[in-house]
Each structure stands twice: as C-alpha cells, then as structure tokens.
Amino acid sequence: MKRVKLTVAYDGTAYSGWQLQPHARTIEGELNRCLCELLSEEIQVIGASRTDSGVHALCNVAVFDTETRIPAEKISYALNQRLPEDIRIQHSCEVSADFHPRRCDSRKTYEYRILNAAFPVPTRRLYAHFTYAPLDVERMREAAAVLVGEHDFKSFCSAASAVESTVRRILDIRIGKDGDEITIQICGTGFLYNMVRIITGTLMEVGRGVYPPERVGEILELRDRTAAGPTAPACGLTLIRYEFL
Amino acid sequence: MKRVKLTVAYDGTAYSGWQLQPHARTIEGELNRCLCELLSEEIQVIGASRTDSGVHALCNVAVFDTETRIPAEKISYALNQRLPEDIRIQHSCEVSADFHPRRCDSRKTYEYRILNAAFPVPTRRLYAHFTYAPLDVERMREAAAVLVGEHDFKSFCSAASAVESTVRRILDIRIGKDGDEITIQICGTGFLYNMVRIITGTLMEVGRGVYPPERVGEILELRDRTAAGPTAPACGLTLIRYEFL
Numbered sequence: 001m002k003r004v005k006l007t008v009a010y011d012g013t014a015y016s017g018w019q020l021q022p023h024a025r026t027i028e029g030e031l032n033r034c035l036c037e038l039l040s041e042e043i044q045v046i047g048a049s050r051t052d053s054g055v056h057a058l059c060n061v062a063v064f065d066t067e068t069r070i071p072a073e074k075i076s077y078a079l080n081q082r083l084p085e086d087i088r089i090q091h092s093c094e095v096s097a098d099f100h101p102r103r104c105d106s107r108k109t110y111e112y113r114i115l116n117a118a119f120p121v122p123t124r125r126l127y128a129h130f131t132y133a134p135l136d137v138e139r140m141r142e143a144a145a146v147l148v149g150e151h152d153f154k155s156f157c158s159a160a161s162a163v164e165s166t167v168r169r170i171l172d173i174r175i176g177k178d179g180d181e182i183t184i185q186i187c188g189t190g191f192l193y194n195m196v197r198i199i200t201g202t203l204m205e206v207g208r209g210v211y212p213p214e215r216v217g218e219i220l221e222l223r224d225r226t227a228a229g230p231t232a233p234a235c236g237l238t239l240i241r242y243e244f245l
Numbered sequence: 246m247k248r249v250k251l252t253v254a255y256d257g258t259a260y261s262g263w264q265l266q267p268h269a270r271t272i273e274g275e276l277n278r279c280l281c282e283l284l285s286e287e288i289q290v291i292g293a294s295r296t297d298s299g300v301h302a303l304c305n306v307a308v309f310d311t312e313t314r315i316p317a318e319k320i321s322y323a324l325n326q327r328l329p330e331d332i333r334i335q336h337s338c339e340v341s342a343d344f345h346p347r348r349c350d351s352r353k354t355y356e357y358r359i360l361n362a363a364f365p366v367p368t369r370r371l372y373a374h375f376t377y378a379p380l381d382v383e384r385m386r387e388a389a390a391v392l393v394g395e396h397d398f399k400s401f402c403s404a405a406s407a408v409e410s411t412v413r414r415i416l417d418i419r420i421g422k423d424g425d426e427i428t429i430q431i432c433g434t435g436f437l438y439n440m441v442r443i444i445t446g447t448l449m450e451v452g453r454g455v456y457p458p459e460r461v462g463e464i465l466e467l468r469d470r471t472a473a474g475p476t477a478p479a480c481g482l483t484l485i486r487y488e489f490l
Contacts (some may be wrong), residue, residue, distance in 0.1 A: 009364075009366055009367050009368070010367050010368075011368045011370070022308040056367075056368050058366065058368070076364070080364065080365075085365070085367065085370060086367045086370070087367060088364050088365045088366065088367050089364065090363075090364050090366075104259075118335075119254075119321070119325065119333050119334065119335050119336075120325075120333045121254055121303065121331070121333065121335075122254050122255050122256040122301075122330065122331045122332060122333050123254070123255075123256045123303070123371075123372055123483065124332060125256070125299050125331070126368075127368055237366065
C-alpha cells in the first residue's frame with residue numbers, strides 16, 4: 001500500500017465543483033472514476049481544496065491509497081490518458097501514509113481576473129469576469145490592505161455556511177492591472193465558503209466608487225454577510241498556488 | 246442607405262470558420278442572422294478575413310449596407326444583445342459606401358500561441374497549442390527571419406488552394422517567450438490559405454531540432470507544400486490586429 005499525491009489542474013466550466021455529488025459531474029468524481037479504471041481498485045481521493053462549481057485550478061491537490069505497482073511518478077501520464085481534456089494531472093509522487101492535504105498547514109493563492117473594458121472579449125469570457133464600469137485600482141488596493149491579517153471574516157462568508165469559527169488569516173492581497181485586465185491575488189492559510197468571491201465583489205464596489213475604501217473595515221466589524229458586496233461570478237476565479245508548510 | 250463597419254471578436258472553437266456554409270455554424274452566418282433579426286432587413290455582411298474553422302479573432306472586420314435609422318455607433322450594443330456569447334462586436338461605425346474590406350490595402354497580424362510544458366493546462370487548451378517537446382526559440386527566430394519580405398510562399402500554402410499568385414509580403418515575425426508560453430506574431434499584407442499555421446508548424450520543427458534553421462530558405466525555394474512542416478492546429482491561432490492603410 002502506498003499513498004500517492006496528485007497535483008490537479010482543471011477548467012471548472014463544465015463541472016459542479018470539486019466535491020463528489022450524486023447526479024452531477026465533479027472533479028472528484030472524474031478522478032475516482034478514472035483511477036478505478038486505471039488501477040482496477042476502488043479509489044476515493046481526498047482533495048485539498050473543494051472548489052465551487054465553475055471555479056478553475058492550476059494546482060489543486062488530491063491523495064489516495066493504492067496497492068498498484070505502477071510507480072507513483074508514472075501515474076500522472078497514465079491517468080491523463082483517461083481523464084477528459086479539461087482535467088490534467090501536473091505531477092504525481094508518493095507521500096508518507098499520514099499525509100492528509102486538509103490537515104496540514106498550507107498556504108493557498110487564488111487569483112480573480114476581471115476584464116474591465118467597453119465590450120466582452122469572447123476568448124477571455126471563460127476565465128475572466130467582464131465589467132464595463134471603470135474600476136479604480138488604487139482605491140481597491142487601499143481597501144484590500146484592511147483585510148490583510150487575522151480577522152473574523154463572517155461578513156465575507158456565504159450565509160449558507162455552517163463553520164465553527166469564521167476567523168481566518170489573509171497573508172497578502174495583490175491587485176495588478178495589465179491593459180484592460182485587473183487581477184486580484186489573495187494568499188491565505190484558509191478560506192471560508194465563497195470568501196474570495198465576496199471579497200472580490202466588495203472590492204469591485206469600492207473600485208466603482210459605490211463604497212469608500214474605509215467601508216471595508218466597517219463591513220468586517222459588522223460580521224454580517226448582507227453588509228458586504230455581491231459574490232463575484234465563479235468563472236473569474238482560479239486556484240493558482242498551493243504550498244504545504 | 247448607409248454602410249456600417251463592424252469590428253468582430255470571436256472564440257472560433259464552436260464554429261466552422263468565418264465563411265457562410267450550408268448546414269454549418271459560421272461567424273458570417275450568425276452575424277447575418279442576428280442583423281436580419283435586429284434590423285428587419287435582409288443583411289449579408291462582407292468579411293475582411295475568412296478565418297478557418299477553430300481560429301479565433303479579436304478584431305475581424307465586416308461591413309454591410311442598411312436602411313436602418315439606428316445610429317451606426319449604437320449597432321454594436323444592440324447586436325451584442327442578440328449574438329451568442331462567443332461572438333462580440335467591439336466597435337461599429339459608418340464608412341463610405343465604397344469601402345470594401347478585402348479591396349483596400351491592409352496589414353493583418355496573427356498570433357500563434359504554443360504552450361511548451363510537461364503537461365497540458367486545461368484553462369489554456371482552447372487558445373494555445375500544447376507541445377511537450379522543448380522548443381529552441383533562438384533557432385526559431387533565426388529561421389523566421391528568412392521568411393520576412395516578399396516571397397513566393399507556395400510551400401507554405403495548403404495544396405487544396407487555387408489562387409493566381411502565391412507571392413505574399415510578410416512585414417514582421419516576432420517570437421516571444423514568457424514562462425512556458427511561446428507566441429509567434431506574424432504581420433503581413435495578405436496571407437495564403439493555412440499559411441500562418443504551416444509557417445508555425447515549420448518553425449516548430451526548427452525549434453525541436455528536426456530542421457536546421459537554414460532549411461526554411463530551401464523550403465521557400467522548392468515551392469512545394471510537402472517540403473514544409475505540418476499545419477499547426479487551429480486553436481492556437483488568433484487574428485489580433487487589422488489595420489487599413
């Protein structure tokens with residue numbers, strides 16, 4: 001028996017998210033199905049980040065246990081032969097039997113892309129959220145700075161979520177602008193349900209001039225989802241880095 | 246009666262190219278259909294560049310004549326409401342009645358994107374051609390320099406094509422590398438059928454070390470399609486600039 005770690009990239013457009021669901025196409029479901037076929041064993045992967053429906057990833061992580069004699073490093077190639085083309089393993093290797101991707105300290109970076117132009121661009125529509133309202137990046141940076149550090153992010157968590165604590169630590173938020181594309185990179189040790197997309201929706205309200213930058217500190221203190229901005233659409237979001245510490 | 250010029254962006258993935266065909270979904274067909282619906286007139290657009298099946302564009306150009314009282318500048322907005330989301334008008338304006346996009350001097354720039362990495366990346370699969378064989382960009386640049394200028398490009402033209410002259414002028418070829426992405430930008434006054442994709446396929450053979458860079462000059466002289474490299478896949482190609490002189 002060995003434990004294998006996969007680094008998984010996917011285009012989330014056609015999937016109901018990572019997590020296994022009956023009657024829905026999910027990344028976890030496709031991985032389990034293709035691994036069972038490849039290894040002729042019952043396989044259930046454990047995922048690191050259960051990304052939402054429509055969210056993309058360059059480097060999500062999954063582990064599973066197997067009796068196979070195929071070397072762990074070769075599983076990436078063999079599995080890619082069976083997976084649909086919108087999921088591709090980037091790396092596979094053996095890890096210690098007690099490695100659990102959700103129970104070890106990690107740092108994740110999500111990137112949210114916004115196309116801020118007069119008209120949508122079809123070749124970018126699947127991986128960036130389009131808005132024509134001009135966004136002031138300097139104001140967005142000022143507002144984002146308030147969110148860095150350890151805070152109670154209850155206002156930035158989907159009301160549907162039931163977690164024990166809504167305290168999380170954001171290590172860094174970087175907002176870049178390259179031509180008509182604005183990118184928000186948020187790095188943290190853990191995120192609440194929809195947190196990155198609600199932060200993005202709120203920063204966009206600041207960028208449009210609907211909220212003053214100071215408002216973000218007040219929203220944090222209110223601990224109330226209705227105080228924050230809308231949840232930005234899933235298509236703009238990609239998990240771009242995953243570091244185990 | 247007025248003549249209206251449209252700047253058209255599209256994701257070519259789901260289309261059988263620009264040109265109208267029976268029983269196939271084409272960009273031209275979608276534009277005609279949506280313009281007829283919008284203006285309640287029989288409209289047939291004239292396209293500038295009849296891109297192939299699967300090729301993308303940021304700025305193709307189409308003109309049409311109409312009796313409508315809708316200002317030409319507003320047609321972009323109204324038409325985008327009706328078009329499928331993989332086609333978006335970027336600009337519309339009135340032009341003189343004798344403006345014909347294929348009969349005036351122009352300069353077009355195509356960009357071919359190559360993902361040169363160990364594994365495909367799903368979120369880039371629709372707009373870049375993946376190859377794991379390492380490409381030597383310096384060798385590709387050396388080979389590309391031979392193609393700049395006026396030449397008989399018969400070796401770089403699909404054998405199926407029947408044109409009077411296979412002489413064309415390439416103004417510039419720029420090959421860039423940013424991380425694992427290689428881009429080939431080719432600017433010219435006109436191109437033969439599949440010419441950019443055959444040039445790309447040939448430069449990739451040079452990059453892989455299959456052909457020496459000098460070979461490209463020999464291929465030009467042979468005036469024989471079978472002497473050149475394969476036609477690179479359509480998905481990597483985008484029409485990125487169109488200038489009328």
